[in-house]
Amino acid sequence: MPELPEVEVVRRGLAEHVTGRRINQVEVLHPRAVRRNTGSLPEDLVGERIRCVSRRGKYLWLPLVGDQVALVAHLGMSGQLLMQPASAPDEKHLRVRIGFADAGPQLRFVDQRTFGGVMTAELVSDGAGGHVPDIISHISRDPLDPSFDEVAWVNCLRGKNTEIKRALLDQSLISGIGNIYADEALWRAKLHGRRLTGGLTPAKIHELLEHAKSVMKQALGQGGTSFDALYVNVNGESGYFDRSLNAYGQEGEPCGHCGRPIRREKFMNRSSFFCPRCQRRG
DNA sequence: CATAGATCCTGTATGC
DNA sequence: TGCATACAGGATCTAT
Numbered sequence: 257m258p259e260l261p262e263v264e265v266v267r268r269g270l271a272e273h274v275t276g277r278r279i280n281q282v283e284v285l286h287p288r289a290v291r292r293n294t295g296s297l298p299e300d301l302v303g304e305r306i307r308c309v310s311r312r313g314k315y316l317w318l319p320l321v322g323d324q325v326a327l328v329a330h331l332g333m334s335g336q337l338l339m340q341p342a343s344a345p346d347e348k349h350l351r352v353r354i355g356f357a358d359a360g361p362q363l364r365f366v367d368q369r370t371f372g373g374v375m376t377a378e379l380v381s382d383g384a385g386g387h388v389p390d391i392i393s394h395i396s397r398d399p400l401d402p403s404f405d406e407v408a409w410v411n412c413l414r415g416k417n418t419e420i421k422r423a424l425l426d427q428s429l430i431s432g433i434g435n436i437y438a439d440e441a442l443w444r445a446k447l448h449g450r451r452l453t454g455g456l457t458p459a460k461i462h463e464l465l466e467h468a469k470s471v472m473k474q475a476l477g478q479g480g481t482s483f484d485a486l487y488v489n490v491n492g493e494s495g496y497f498d499r500s501l502n503a504y505g506q507e508g509e510p511c512g513h514c515g516r517p518i519r520r521e522k523f524m525n526r527s528s529f530f531c532p533r534c535q536r537r538g
Numbered sequence: 539c540a541t542a543g544a545t546c547c548t549g550t551a552t553g554c
Numbered sequence: 555t556g557c558a559t560a561c562a563g564g565a566t567c568t569a570t
Contacts, residue, residue: 258564259564288546288547314564314565330564330565331564332547332563332564332565333547333562333563333564334547334548334549334562334563349548367547368547368548368549369546369547369548369549369562369563370546370547370548371546371547371563371564371565372564416540416541417540417541418540418541418542422541422542425564427564427565434563434564435562435563435564524542524543524563525543525544525545525563526561526562526563527561527562527563
């Protein structure tokens with residue numbers, strides 16, 4: 257459920273609370289929460305200071321001062337990164353605890369479904385003067401990244417023969433978009449998610465991209481989307497963009513364009529919500 | 539290579 | 555009341 261706007265809310269909170277602090281404790285409480293890690297998480301992190309907090313798509317990473325290494329995190333479906341006083345009781349699904357030498361609030365990775373995880377990784381060049389963890393170099397830039405190449409993305413989709421929603425969800429083509437914002441962007445663009453990319457005009461694909469950007473920016477301005485207590489910022493607070501959703505989760509509700517009931521269909525082992533009148537399969 | 543589908547996980551909601 | 559089933563879905567792995 258955390259997509260680009262929700263992850264960016266977390267990034268901003270982390271940047272405020274952990275930048276410059278020195279790690280002195282790393283406790284892994286669930287082995288599955290540490291993924292693709294070549295070394296030992298505590299060994300890599302204890303004694304190091306956090307330089308800043310970066311994000312690409314739904315991935316977060318915290319580069320360490322004076323080292324080409326970063327702590328990488330992905331929230332998956334139900335992951336949370338919380339700032340908590342050391343005295344706070346352990347959360348039921350606490351997976352990783354990171355303590356600091358200043359004895360201030362701990363950084364806690366809490367994850368009910370363990371689809372998310374943390375890991376350390378080497379930083380490599382991102383080809384534009386920046387750095388990115390090597391393990392996420394296959395993740396494309398997200399549409400709010402100034403270096404995202406819009407023309408290349410439009411051309412890439414025109415050359416493919418797959419469904420447009422599938423392409424929106426493919427993080428190696430464009431990152432940060434998940435099921436919620438894919439449905440919202442498609443609704444705004446009046447496109448059915450099963451339309452084939454090759455059959456769309458460059459102008460229409462570009463219009464869809466603009467809708468994806470605007471809906472995610474709008475959600476970011478409202479602190480993200482939340483349906484339950486699972487998605488929260490670093491202080492445990494929920495966003496309220498769910499009140500502004502037009503398609504996702506709106507089965508049976510009137511379409512904001514034409515009033516026809518929003519329909520729900522199975523797609524890629526999940527649900528798609530769309531207006532049967534405004535978004536035709538063609 | 540490109541694309542499609544299965545799989546991981548656990549709490550909540552629903553049906554019989 | 556209790557049990558079984560469906561559902562939520564991001565990323566990765568496997569199959570075609």
